Amino acid sequence: MVGYNGGNTTGFVSPAGDSLEGPIDLAAILDLRQPSRYPVRVLGDALAGRGILSGDILIADAAQPPAAGHVAVVMLAGDVLVAQLAFRHGHWWLLSGRPDTAPLPVEGEDAEIWAVVTGLVRTKV
Amino acid sequence: MPTFALIDGNSFYCSAEQAFAPELRSKPLVVLSNNDGCAIARSPEAKAMGVKMGEPWHLFRKLPDGRAVAWRSSNYALYGDMSRRVYDVLTERVPAVEPYSIDEMFLDLTGIADLDRFCRALRREVRQLAKIPTCIGIGPTKTLAKLANRIAKNTPALGGVCDLRCPADRAGHFTVLPVADVWGIGGRAAAKLAAVGIETIADFVSHDPQAVRDMLTVTGGRVHAELRGVSCLPLSLMAPTRQGIAVTRTFGGLVETWRDLREAITNYTARAAEKLRGEGLEAGHLAVFAHTNPHNGDPWYSGQRAAEIEPTADTGALIGEAVRLLRAVWRPGFRYFKAGVMLHDLAPAGQQPGLFATRDKAKSAAAMAALDAINARFGRETLRIASTGAARPWRARQQQLSPRYTTRADEMLIGRAF
Numbered sequence: 001m002v003g004y005n006g007g008n009t010t011g012f013v014s015p016a017g018d019s020l021e022g023p024i025d026l027a028a029i030l031d032l033r034q035p036s037r038y039p040v041r042v043l044g045d046a047l048a049g050r051g052i053l054s055g056d057i058l059i060a061d062a063a064q065p066p067a068a069g070h071v072a073v074v075m076l077a078g079d080v081l082v083a084q085l086a087f088r089h090g091h092w093w094l095l096s097g098r099p100d101t102a103p104l105p106v107e108g109e110d111a112e113i114w115a116v117v118t119g120l121v122r123t124k125v
Numbered sequence: 126m127p128t129f130a131l132i133d134g135n136s137f138y139c140s141a142e143q144a145f146a147p148e149l150r151s152k153p154l155v156v157l158s159n160n161d162g163c164a165i166a167r168s169p170e171a172k173a174m175g176v177k178m179g180e181p182w183h184l185f186r187k188l189p190d191g192r193a194v195a196w197r198s199s200n201y202a203l204y205g206d207m208s209r210r211v212y213d214v215l216t217e218r219v220p221a222v223e224p225y226s227i228d229e230m231f232l233d234l235t236g237i238a239d240l241d242r243f244c245r246a247l248r249r250e251v252r253q254l255a256k257i258p259t260c261i262g263i264g265p266t267k268t269l270a271k272l273a274n275r276i277a278k279n280t281p282a283l284g285g286v287c288d289l290r291c292p293a294d295r296a297g298h299f300t301v302l303p304v305a306d307v308w309g310i311g312g313r314a315a316a317k318l319a320a321v322g323i324e325t326i327a328d329f330v331s332h333d334p335q336a337v338r339d340m341l342t343v344t345g346g347r348v349h350a351e352l353r354g355v356s357c358l359p360l361s362l363m364a365p366t367r368q369g370i371a372v373t374r375t376f377g378g379l380v381e382t383w384r385d386l387r388e389a390i391t392n393y394t395a396r397a398a399e400k401l402r403g404e405g406l407e408a409g410h411l412a413v414f415a416h417t418n419p420h421n422g423d424p425w426y427s428g429q430r431a432a433e434i435e436p437t438a439d440t441g442a443l444i445g446e447a448v449r450l451l452r453a454v455w456r457p458g459f460r461y462f463k464a465g466v467m468l469h470d471l472a473p474a475g476q477q478p479g480l481f482a483t484r485d486k487a488k489s490a491a492a493m494a495a496l497d498a499i500n501a502r503f504g505r506e507t508l509r510i511a512s513t514g515a516a517r518p519w520r521a522r523q524q525q526l527s528p529r530y531t532t533r534a535d536e537m538l539i540g541r542a543f
Contacts, residue, residue: 033213034213035209035210035211035212035213035214035254035255036210036214036253036254036255038530038531038538039531039534039537039538040537040538040539040540041537041538041539041540042539042540042542043539043540043541043542044541044542045542046542046543047542047543052542054542057537058540062253062254062256063253063254073538073540075147075150076147077147078147078148079147079541080145080147080538080539080540080541081540081541081542081543082540082541082542082543083542083543094543096543097542097543101543104543109150109151110147110150110151112147114256
């Protein structure tokens with residue numbers, strides 16, 4: 001027996017034989033085949049107020065245009081940051097989830113809003 | 126008239142690394158060949174520092190400048206997925222795409238209005254979505270598109286796009302570019318042309334077509350016609366059936382025992398068999414070789430054996446044949462430096478009916494399909510033949526391998542919550 005899938009019974013014929021379906025495919029639900037979608041693992045709990053915890057897997061979509069209030073993955077000064085976006089005085093800022101941390105301007109050589117977070121997977125609740 | 130374009134990734138392997146590693150951006154960076162041997166991709170900053178293509182890295186890194194250059198082992202799982210992303214972005218926007226190599230795709234842009242604007246938007250989208258900076262060359266033939274791409278890359282003022290559809294534009298470039306810059310004109314052809322005074326592309330294009338065919342055969346004649354704007358090479362959307370499959374590697378450390386050599390050959394054979402099945406083929410000829418290092422002062426030994434085999438794509442059967450041949454290659458007392466397996470006489474599976482077949486083909490095909498399915502689902506080498514070894518002392522050095530960000534759940538890009 002290679003593997004039981006609900007249809008290949010040895011005794012009584014399974015009534016489910018003509019209606020078998022595989023397990024739910026999370027990659028398809030999250031549309032990970034899209035060339036613009038990247039999984040990103042979160043480190044740190046600064047965004048707990050937005051419901052994003054350390055260890056969560058974010059689905060970041062580089063095709064999504066950034067907007068104020070969105071959470072985005074941002075390359076800034078050699079770091080990969082996950083932060084809430086704001087648009088002020090003609091350019092983008094990162095707002096920290098921590099009340100004591102000042103906003104950071106998205107500027108400088110190689111600074112880039114890399115992708116906008118569109119989904120989240122938490123494997124342990 | 127058809128319109129072709131060639132789009133290629135700038136320093137593709139370096140760009141794929143930099144996409145996920147902001148600390149490597151705008152820095153001198155090289156990606157090394159298998160076994161961390163020599164530089165096979167260089168960022169513009171590394172090129173500016175004088176790092177050459179193929180530069181042996183163990184020598185360069187000891188130079189005063191060497192320390193300033195960051196390096197990575199080649200991460201083909203990552204580059205393959207990034208190439209797939211570039212292809213997917215292009216197919217959504219362009220009528221037809223031919224993936225010519227991991228970092229170059231030919232496009233059919235026939236009938237698209239305002240090509241300059243279209244191509245500049247395409248570059249922006251590939252950069253934004255697939256994270257790879259590119260250059261695009263446009264022309265009425267593939268050969269001219271490839272040449273235009275080269276000009277775009279070497280002329281930053283063009284902003285990454287060069288259009289050679291207009292004959293007057295071509296003429297200006299043809300008088301200054303050497304004919305050796307043309308796709309399809311190799312070193313030997315260039316030497317033949319130089320012997321009759323043909324140095325530039327302009328010299329070549331104005332040469333008599335019959336004289337070109339006499340000198341460089343039909344292939345040269347086709348290049349000649351393509352440079353004059355006559356399209357001879359259509360877009361091919363299917364990869365051609367391979368002539369052979371080779372898996373050869375330089376060892377991480379010199380291999381001195383039969384056991385380690387057998388293990389290495391077993392692994393290469395398993396990989397070759399996987400490639401074979403991936404293309405739905407069977408092999409009817411198998412060759413194995415191993416040799417010592419010609420440059421380290423060791424005594425030279427090189428052995429090779431080949432045999433016709435009953436056509437198969439079965440990993441176990443191929444390993445059996447390979448190890449049988451390797452026994453004849455093996456000489457004790459040498460330190461082996463490189464070895465490999467080559468499969469030839471390839472044909473679609475099931476087309477070579479063996480009159481005296483000794484193996485149960487249906488059973489073997491089912492076992493191999495299960496093996497490949499498990500490895501596709503749970504990651505390469507989840508399930509493998511036991512003789513491929515555990516410790517693997519022969520394995521290639523990959524001391525600076527970056528994460529497989531997009532294909533492994535435990536190696537994803539990490540973002541710090543701000």
